[in-house]
Every structure is written in C-alpha cells, then in structure tokens.
Amino acid sequence: MGKLYDRLNQDIRFIEGLNGCLNCGVCTAICPAAEFYHYDPRVICATVQSKDEKMIEALIRSETIWYCGECMSCKTRCPRNNTPGFVIMALRKLSQELGYFTDSEKGRQQFAIKRAIGGNILRTGYCVNPDIVSPQMHPEQGPVWDWISMNTPEIMKKMGSNYKQAGVGGMRAIAPEVLEELDRIFEVTGCYTLFDTIEKHSKHKANELGIEISDEGIGNEYFMTVYTENNGSHNG
Amino acid sequence: METEGKKRVWEEYQKEIADDHYFYVRSCIRQTFFPGSETTFLKILQNDLKKDVFEDARHTTCTGIGYHTDIVPLETTMTVIARHFALMTEAGYVNIIPSCVTSFGLYTEVLDTWRHFPEIEAKIREYLWKATKREFKVPENLVHTSDIIYKFRNRIKDLSKVSLINKKTGLPLNVVEHIGCHYSKMFPQSGVGGAEFPAVLTGMIEAWGGTVIDYPERRHCCGFGFRQYLVKANRGYSVSNSKKKFESMQPYQPDFMVANCPGCSMFLDRWQYTIAEMEGITYDSNGTGIPVLTYEEMAGLVMGYSPWDIGLQMHQVSVEPLLDKLGIEYKKEDKYLGSNGQNIGEPQKPMFLIV
Numbered sequence: 001m002g003k004l005y006d007r008l009n010q011d012i013r014f015i016e017g018l019n020g021c022l023n024c025g026v027c028t029a030i031c032p033a034a035e036f037y038h039y040d041p042r043v044i045c046a047t048v049q050s051k052d053e054k055m056i057e058a059l060i061r062s063e064t065i066w067y068c069g070e071c072m073s074c075k076t077r078c079p080r081n082n083t084p085g086f087v088i089m090a091l092r093k094l095s096q097e098l099g100y101f102t103d104s105e106k107g108r109q110q111f112a113i114k115r116a117i118g119g120n121i122l123r124t125g126y127c128v129n130p131d132i133v134s135p136q137m138h139p140e141q142g143p144v145w146d147w148i149s150m151n152t153p154e155i156m157k158k159m160g161s162n163y164k165q166a167g168v169g170g171m172r173a174i175a176p177e178v179l180e181e182l183d184r185i186f187e188v189t190g191c192y193t194l195f196d197t198i199e200k201h202s203k204h205k206a207n208e209l210g211i212e213i214s215d216e217g218i219g220n221e222y223f224m225t226v227y228t229e230n231n232g233s234h235n236g
Numbered sequence: 237m238e239t240e241g242k243k244r245v246w247e248e249y250q251k252e253i254a255d256d257h258y259f260y261v262r263s264c265i266r267q268t269f270f271p272g273s274e275t276t277f278l279k280i281l282q283n284d285l286k287k288d289v290f291e292d293a294r295h296t297t298c299t300g301i302g303y304h305t306d307i308v309p310l311e312t313t314m315t316v317i318a319r320h321f322a323l324m325t326e327a328g329y330v331n332i333i334p335s336c337v338t339s340f341g342l343y344t345e346v347l348d349t350w351r352h353f354p355e356i357e358a359k360i361r362e363y364l365w366k367a368t369k370r371e372f373k374v375p376e377n378l379v380h381t382s383d384i385i386y387k388f389r390n391r392i393k394d395l396s397k398v399s400l401i402n403k404k405t406g407l408p409l410n411v412v413e414h415i416g417c418h419y420s421k422m423f424p425q426s427g428v429g430g431a432e433f434p435a436v437l438t439g440m441i442e443a444w445g446g447t448v449i450d451y452p453e454r455r456h457c458c459g460f461g462f463r464q465y466l467v468k469a470n471r472g473y474s475v476s477n478s479k480k481k482f483e484s485m486q487p488y489q490p491d492f493m494v495a496n497c498p499g500c501s502m503f504l505d506r507w508q509y510t511i512a513e514m515e516g517i518t519y520d521s522n523g524t525g526i527p528v529l530t531y532e533e534m535a536g537l538v539m540g541y542s543p544w545d546i547g548l549q550m551h552q553v554s555v556e557p558l559l560d561k562l563g564i565e566y567k568k569e570d571k572y573l574g575s576n577g578q579n580i581g582e583p584q585k586p587m588f589l590i591v
C-alpha cells in the first residue's frame with residue numbers, strides 16, 4: 001500500500017500545495033470553512049507535515065477534511081505560497097481510494113455526489129442542468145425556481161437557449177457520440193476506477209448500517225440518508 | 237506614495253485580452269439559472285461590437301463541479317479540458333473564453349501545471365489521443381468572458397442608452413461587486429487587477445457611471461463551497477457565508493450587487509430569499525432585498541436591452557426597484573409571459589420577501 005505520506009506526495013496538488021508550512025495561521029484567518037465548521041487549515045498542514053502515519057490516517061478517516069469549500073482563498077494569502085485547499089484535495093482522494101471516507105458522515109456524502117453529479121455528467125454532458133435541481137430537493141431556490149421548473153422548455157426558449165435540441169446554444173442536447181468521447185476519457189483517465197471505489201465502499205457501508213442501496217440512481221434510502229443527515233456536531 | 241504603490245501593483249496585473257476571434261465555452265450553472273446572460277453576452281459581442289465568437293456544439297462541461305467535489309480525478313478534468321483545446325484548434329482559433337469562473341480557474345490551473353510539469357501535459361496528450369484521437373495546441377489567450385466585457389467597457393459606454401445613475405437624484409448608484417473566488421485568488425496574475433484590487437467589475441461599473449462600495453467582507457467567498465451547497469445537509473455553510481457578506485454590505489445601502497461568477501450571482505440572489513423566509517430579514521429598507529445582476533445583465537441594461545428579454549424575471553429578488561432608479565421603462569404585466577407573449581402562469585409570492 002505504501003506509506004500514506006508517500007502516496008500523498010505523488011499527488012501533484014500536494015506537491016504544489018505544501019512547500020513547508022510555517023504554521024502562521026493566516027490561511028485559517030481567511031478561511032470561510034474555519035469560520036463555520038470545526039476546521040483549521042493550519043492544523044491540517046501541520047498534521048500532514050509531521051509525516052506521522054497514525055495522525056494522517058486519523059485525519060483521512062475524519063469529518064475534518066470534508067469541511068473545506070475549495071474556494072482557494074487560502075492560496076492568495078499564504079506567505080509560503082501553500083494552498084491548503086489543494087492539500088485537502090489530495091487528502092480526499094486518498095481517503096476515497098482507501099475507503100476511509102465512509103467512516104465519517106461528511107465523507108459518506110461522496111456517494112450522493114458521485115450518483116448525482118457524476119451520473120449527470122455521463123448522461124447529459126453537463127455537471128448541472130435544470131433537471132437535477134428539483135424544487136423538492138432545493139427549497140432554497142424559491143417560488144421563481146418552481147415556476148421555471150414547471151415551464152423550463154418555454155422559458156429556455158424565451159431566453160434564446162436551444163434547450164435539449166441538436167446544434168449550438170444554451171442547454172442544447174449533447175450528441176451521443178460526444179458523450180461516448182467523455183465516456184472513453186473517463187475510462188482512460190481512471191475516473192471510473194474512482195467511481196467504482198466510491199460505489200464499493202458505500203455499498204459496504206450501507207449494508208453494515210442496514211440501509212437500502214440500489215445499483216444506480218438517487219432513488220434509494222442510502223442516497224437520501226447521506227444527502228440529508230446532519231448530526232449537528234460539525235459546528236457550534 | 238500610496239497611490240504610486242497601488243499603481244505599481246496594478247501594472248503587474250494588466251493582462252492581455254485578445255481583441256477578436258474567440259472560441260466560446262459555456263457554463264453549466266449559467267445555462268441552468270440565468271441562461272439569458274450568455275445570450276446577452278453573445279448579442280453584445282456579435283451584434284453590437286461585431287466580434288467573431290465561435291461555439292462548437294461538441295463542447296461539454298469541463299467537469300469542474302465534479303472535480304471540486306472530488307469525484308472526478310485531476311487527470312480526467314485535464315483531459316476533458318484538453319478536448320476543448322482540441323475543438324478550438326480544429327476550428328482554427330487560438331483565443332478561448334470560458335463563461336464560467338470555475339472553468340476559467342481550472343483552465344488556468346491546467347495551463348500553469350503543464351508549464352511547471354511538461355511531463356503531465358505529455359501524459360494528458362496521450363490520454364486524449366487514446367480516448368478520442370484528437371490533438372491540440374494550447375490556447376494563446378485564455379480569459380474569462382467578464383474580461384472581454386471589461387476590455388470593451390468604453391465601447392459599450394459609447395453605445396449605451398442607460399447609465400448606472402439614479403435618474404431621480406442624478407447621483408451614481410452604489411454598487412457591490414463580487415468576484416468569484418476562482419477568478420483570481422488561485423492565480424492573481426490571471427485576473428485583471430489581481431486578487432487584491434480586482435478591477436474587472438469595478439472597471440465596468442465606473443465606466444458606466446456607478447460607484448463601487450468598499451465593505452469589510454468584499455472579498456469573502458459567496459459560500460458555494462461545491463459539496464457545501466450540493467449536499468442538502470451542508471447548505472448551512474453556504475447560506476452562512478452569504479449572510480456574512482450581506483450583513484457587512486448592508487450599512488452602505490447598495491442599490492444592487494453584480495457578480496462575475498455564475499454560481500455567486502445565483503447564490504447572492506437565492507440566499508436573500510432563504511434568509512428572508514427563515515428569519516424575516518432583508519438587507520434593504522423596503523423588504524424587497526438587494527437586486528443581484530450578472531455582469532452580462534448589467535451590460536445588457538446599459539445597452540438598453542429589455543429586462544425581460546435578458547432574463548431578469550428568473551431572479552428571485554425583484555429587480556424592479558433597480559429598474560425604477562435607472563429610469564428604465566418596463567411593463568410589469570409582461571414579466572412572466574412566454575416567448576410568444578402567452579400566459580404561462582406566474583411564480584407564487586414568498587411569505588416574507590416582497591416581490
């Protein structure tokens with residue numbers, strides 16, 4: 001398996017993101033996640049830099065690494081040109097590869113993201129499109145979004161979009177041969193390996209917890225559980 | 237002395253923005269929530285400024301939201317972006333303009349990584365060839381679409397029908413500008429004005445007659461946070477960050493906000509509704525909230541486009557108080573009509589937020 005630190009050190013974002021942290025805490029001062037979660041990017045950098053395998057393992061099994069918003073505000077301010085947000089990305093990747101992400105409530109959410117966003121990219125060629133922003137799942141979108149959802153083709157037409165049609169334009173249908181190219185890119189570059197790993201460990205966790213999980217889609221109990229569960233211990 | 241210093245910093249961050257012939261790549265979020273903005277951008281560029289903008293129907297998401305939610309590996313995202321470079325090369329273009337700030341940040345990151353690690357670029361070329369049999373040249377000029385509007389701000393001013401001035405008082409409107417974090421926080425040199433003094437939106441606002449509000453949380457993230465919004469259990473993070481900004485800007489009484497990032501403009505609009513419904517609070521004095529525009533919508537209004545043609549009815553916070561200040565004529569009864577003027581119903585009224 002190799003040492004955790006060595007594996008992190010193979011990730012280009014880790015190499016670029018950590019050039020010797022002097023523990024000044026400037027990143028923590030500017031970090032939006034540090035403001036609203038039990039989260040401190042300075043401590044993350046210190047832990048990783050210690051090369052203490054036990055501490056790194058505890059970190060990638062914890063809730064902590066999932067609090068970052070990847071805004072990269074930390075990059076602008078760090079006097080050493082570190083990017084704790086990039087370090088987080090490397091930690092999250094490793095946590096998923098090793099299946100440790102299912103140990104934490106926030107980590108388990110990767111399953112919901114993989115099914116919703118990952119599935120949508122491959123099905124439609126878009127990360128996000130109106131079909132996946134259902135008013136039931138997104139009450140914060142308000143009544144204007146309800147109205148848009150009920151009239152999407154007409155409103156898209158009025159806005160000059162080419163909604164679900166062939167050719168150029170906004171929200172056009174992306175051709176099957178293009179989706180095949182995306183599919184091959186996902187295959188060749190290892191995205192499906194990561195997807196399979198997320199699936200495998202999530203299914204294992206769902207079985208362990210006795211929660212129903214399906215082979216695909218978002219209509220299953222495990223999806224709704226990880227998508228909505230919040231034990232209230234993450235802040236406050 | 238101080239001005240001199242600022243000028244020096246400023247000079248470091250003047251970036252090159254190509255003058256014409258752009259390969260355009262769209263934003264998933266923009267197309268979903270404020271699709272009229274991309275249409276308006278293209279109308280201004282192609283019809284008003286007579287620029288050549290090319291779109292290839294075969295471009296896709298850059299996978300940016302998948303990448304920043306950590307379900308899509310860097311190699312995959314790089315290869316998808318490389319495919320866009322290939323489409324650009326095949327079409328004979330060298331200037332690429334992503335409409336999305338997340339995409340722009342990622343394209344910038346990819347090119348920066350390839351400059352430092354040519355072996356990674358070589359590997360991505362192999363992946364792309366293996367998966368699609370495509371090849372590419374790296375773009376000569378990569379800028380965000382807001383940079384293009386910034387570049388032509390004075391041309392737009394010459395063609396403008398509306399100024400960012402309160403018609404009744406004759407005073408400049410007070411504007412909050414919000415720059416998407418990934419525009420220049422990761423690579424300050426890639427943004428006009430860098431990360432400290434981003435000028436991309438202030439340049440437009442000032443050229444068109446408005447004044448820019450400097451407030452304490454001006455550079456704070458809107459709170460999208462990718463997984464922090466997409467997963468329902470995490471949305472408290474997202475709304476809390478926007479709330480922090482609203483509270484900080486409130487004393488300066490903004491007439492409107494404008495953002496250059498597709499996500500930010502949507503969140504700054506929707507979270508005002510959410511906070512109003514949850515807590516009975518708005519950040520203006522009339523209970524209608526602070527209108528939020530995209531920079532394309534702001535440019536469209538300045539150019540005299542109809543508010544309902546550019547899509548302002550898709551905002552949850554009503555824009556009418558702003559249109560009234562600008563002296564723009566509109567028909568309230570036309571706001572929610574379909575493309576042929578037919579009735580397609582209207583959104584329900586929120587409980588608290590006045591619309």
Ligand code: SF4
Pocket residue numbers: 020021022023024025026027028041042045077078079080081082083084
């Ligand atoms: S700002 Fe940079 S040097 Fe300071 S604690 Fe954060 S990562 Fe370390």
Ligand code: SF4
Pocket residue numbers: 027030031032033034041067068069070071072073074075084085086088
């Ligand atoms: S990228 Fe993450 S660690 Fe850095 S400032 Fe943003 S939330 Fe904090």
